[in-house]
Amino acid sequence: xxxxxxxxxxxxxxxxxxxxxxxxxxxxxxxxxxxxxxxxxxxxxxxxxxxxxxxxxxxxxxxxxxxxxxxxxxxxxxxxxxxxxxxxxxxxxxxxxxxxxxxxxxxxxxxxxxxxxxxxxxxxxxxxxxxxxxxxxxxxxxxxxxxxxxxxxxxxxxxxxxxxxxxxxxxxxxxxxxxxxxxxxxxxxxxxxxxxxxxxxxxxxxxxxxxxxxxxxxxxxxxxxxxxxxxxxxxxxxxxxxxxxxxxxxxxxxxxx
Numbered sequence: 621x622x623x624x625x626x627x628x629x630x631x632x633x634x635x636x637x638x639x640x641x642x643x644x645x646x647x648x649x650x651x652x653x654x655x656x657x658x659x660x661x662x663x664x665x666x667x668x669x670x671x672x673x674x675x676x677x678x679x680x681x682x683x684x685x686x687x688x689x690x691x692x693x694x695x696x697x698x699x700x701x702x703x704x705x706x707x708x709x710x711x712x713x714x715x716x717x718x719x720x721x722x723x724x725x726x727x728x729x730x731x732x733x734x735x736x737x738x739x740x741x742x743x744x745x746x747x748x749x750x751x752x753x754x755x756x757x758x759x760x761x762x763x764x765x766x767x768x769x770x771x772x773x774x775x776x777x778x779x780x781x782x783x784x785x786x787x788x789x790x791x792x793x794x795x796x797x798x799x800x801x802x803x804x805x806x807x808x809x810x811x812x813x814x815x816x817x818x819x820x821x822x823x824x825x826x827x828x829x830x831x832x833x834x835x836x837x838x839x840x841x842x843x844x845x846x847x848x849x850x851x852x853x854x855x856x857x858x859x860x861x862x863x864x865x866x867x868x869x870x871x872x873x874x875x876x877x
Contacts, residue, residue, distance in 0.1 A: 722777055728752055731793045
């Protein structure tokens with residue numbers, strides 16, 4: 621552990637209701653938000669299972685549960701499944717633009733419609749502009765905002781942090797009226813392609829939670845590694861094809877992850 625890591629102060633939240641597992645209580649370990657983090661230090665923290673939400677870099681620190689496990693895709697060994705290749709072909713007509721921010725009305729209106737349509741039972745409902753901007757800000761100066769356009773119509777946005785060893789998937793939202801496009805899956809595939817083009821070995825997908833349907837999509841991106849007992853280990857799973865009509869799970873559910 622480097623001296624810079626040793627000097628970081630971390631705090632824990634009070635126990636609160638878990639957003640993923642019913643009946644469980646969660647506690648979060650987070651880095652002092654006054655601590656200025658470099659891209660190198662952010663990368664080192666990600667290697668230890670941390671991720672970012674707005675200005676906060678955190679990881680689960682629950683007393684009775686260890687279900688939330690950091691996950692990442694090994695980019696160089698990733699081979700899209702038949703279904704994933706079909707999804708990419710289906711979205712080949714979309715134009716992808718990289719923008720400096722998503723503080724404009726166009727992006728926010730899509731986010732608001734997405735939350736109202738897909739996550740009315742979640743922690744981010746009802747959507748609020750201040751919460752949206754604080755959650756998806758460029759807190760560490762390394763955020764990338766990818767916009768997907770169908771003609772002149774914005775249909776999806778994905779937010780990813782660029783680190784020294786890859787991308788960290790922060791959040792994606794998309795037009796809920798176009799389920800056949802599987803835009804949530806396409807957002808992950810875009811980040812894998814971007815990482816590969818830049819010679820970066822990983823895409824961090826946040827926390828994989830066994831038994832949580834909202835997080836099950838992550839096992840479709842293989843080879844997947846999980847941070848278990850202080851080490852990154854390959855997740856042993858059989859990748860199965862899913863029907864084209866399967867509803868897409870959002871990249872991240874409304875909560876810290």
